[in-house]
Amino acid sequence: MKRIAMLATNGFEESELTSPKEALEKQGWRVDIVGLKPGSIKSWKDGNWGDSFNVTLTVKEGLSENYDALVLPGGVMNPDNLRTDETAIEFIRNFFKQGKPVAAICHGPWSLINAEVVEGRTLTSFPSIRKDLENAGANWVDKEVVVDQALVTSRKPDDLPAFNSKLIEEIKEGKHEHQHA
Amino acid sequence: MKRIAMLATNGFEESELTSPKEALEKQGWRVDIVGLKPGSIKSWKDGNWGDSFNVTLTVKEGLSENYDALVLPGGVMNPDNLRTDETAIEFIRNFFKQGKPVAAICHGPWSLINAEVVEGRTLTSFPSIRKDLENAGANWVDKEVVVDQALVTSRKPDDLPAFNSKLIEEIKEGKHEHQHA
Numbered sequence: 001m002k003r004i005a006m007l008a009t010n011g012f013e014e015s016e017l018t019s020p021k022e023a024l025e026k027q028g029w030r031v032d033i034v035g036l037k038p039g040s041i042k043s044w045k046d047g048n049w050g051d052s053f054n055v056t057l058t059v060k061e062g063l064s065e066n067y068d069a070l071v072l073p074g075g076v077m078n079p080d081n082l083r084t085d086e087t088a089i090e091f092i093r094n095f096f097k098q099g100k101p102v103a104a105i106c107h108g109p110w111s112l113i114n115a116e117v118v119e120g121r122t123l124t125s126f127p128s129i130r131k132d133l134e135n136a137g138a139n140w141v142d143k144e145v146v147v148d149q150a151l152v153t154s155r156k157p158d159d160l161p162a163f164n165s166k167l168i169e170e171i172k173e174g175k176h177e178h179q180h181a
Numbered sequence: 182m183k184r185i186a187m188l189a190t191n192g193f194e195e196s197e198l199t200s201p202k203e204a205l206e207k208q209g210w211r212v213d214i215v216g217l218k219p220g221s222i223k224s225w226k227d228g229n230w231g232d233s234f235n236v237t238l239t240v241k242e243g244l245s246e247n248y249d250a251l252v253l254p255g256g257v258m259n260p261d262n263l264r265t266d267e268t269a270i271e272f273i274r275n276f277f278k279q280g281k282p283v284a285a286i287c288h289g290p291w292s293l294i295n296a297e298v299v300e301g302r303t304l305t306s307f308p309s310i311r312k313d314l315e316n317a318g319a320n321w322v323d324k325e326v327v328v329d330q331a332l333v334t335s336r337k338p339d340d341l342p343a344f345n346s347k348l349i350e351e352i353k354e355g356k357h358e359h360q361h362a
Contacts, residue, residue: 048230080257080288080309107261114312128261131295135316 002029002171005067007059007088009036011077014043014050015157016105020071023164029171032056032067036085044075059087064094069171074106074126074156083114093117096181101170103152105163109133117181122146123153150176183210183352186248188240188269190217192258195224195231196338197286201252204345210352213237213248217266225256240268245275250352255287255307255337264295274298277362282351284333286344290314298362303327304334331357 004024008017021031035041035055043050064070070092072079082088093115095102104112109125110132112118119137124146134140145154145162150170154163170176185205189198202212216222216236224231245251251273253260263269274296276283285293290306291313293299300318305327315321326335326343331351335344351357 076257076261083312084309113316128265131264132313132316135294135313 002027002068003066004029004031004069004071004171005034005062005064005091006031006071006073007034007082007091008041008073008075009078009081010042011044011075011081012041012073013075013078013106013157014045015160016073016075016108017043017053019157019160020073020103020105020164020167023168024071024171027168027171032062034059034062034091036081036088044077059085059091062091064091064098064100067095067100068174069101069103069167070095071167072102072104072108072111074104074108076107079107079110083111089114093181096179099150099175099177099179101150101152101167101173101176101179103163103167103170105154105159106156109153115181121151122148123151124155125153126155149178151179183208183249184247185210185212185250185252185352186215186243186245186272187212187252187254188215188263188272189222189254189256190259190262191223192225192256192262193222193254194256194259194287194338195226196341197254197256197289198224198234200338200341201254201284201286201345201348204349205252205352208349210249213243215240215243215272217262217269225258240266240272243272245272245279245281248276248281249355250282250284250348251276252348253283253285253289253292255285255289257288260288260291264292270295274362277360280331280356280358280360282331282333282348282354282357282360284344284348284351286335286340287337290334296362302332303329304332305336306334307336330359332360
């Protein structure tokens, strides 16, 4: 059985966590919500705070070695918090080092800049962080889903069906030698 | 009488607009709130939506030539919106072109990346956007207030007293030949 980590904290866009989680669980796979602290995290939904979601384990307890893939939901405040946490950034970087699939949507790719893994990669994101990704060396394109050697990215909640489908494909393919940190 | 523009939209950190506004008005100066659309904008306060503030005029109506300086408050969602608006970015860039003082606090400096005015400049910001500013060519330092040739920056609401004081100093000095776009 595949095991997938979703790394998120307060302010994650609710549908960008629940929709991929459901799609992955339908495959019979296990999805863990990895947070910065034990307890629960609050979503962002329709322009306001949404529901609370229990964290499966913290990023200090979570070992990238135990997972087959990583998913990074968006929301503006979520990556704004994650990217200042060195343990979270190290956790992300380790998936790239191990050549494992990583999928990020909306503002999710923002954290990849701090993990220093976007140079030379083709990807997309919410348009507001385009310039930051380009300045970090990424080749930014405007498509509903972009797959570059096990790195799957999308722009916004509307892209979720395409995002989930490519994410599942990449997890089925497994490790990718060109995915690197 | 000096005239100062504060450019902001929904999600601006309330104290980062009200505190400099009050300090500037105490000097007998006029402060306009410039928004993306007519009407009002909602602040962000203590981790939630705060009060609504009337916009004096829109960025389409606002002429940088009519102002002596520009202030950019922070808040995560505020610049995330501003930086995707080409008219807002052009408005910001014009203050640099005219050598006028610009002050930005917290996530405020984020928009300066899109205005392409940070290369070679020494500045500070909320730490989450440090990497984006460095990748855009800025020299990021960790100080309560940084003044580099009419560009005044601070990290967070706690820095407001130092920020306001340097901002007033720079406005009194007027245009600066080394402030440029």
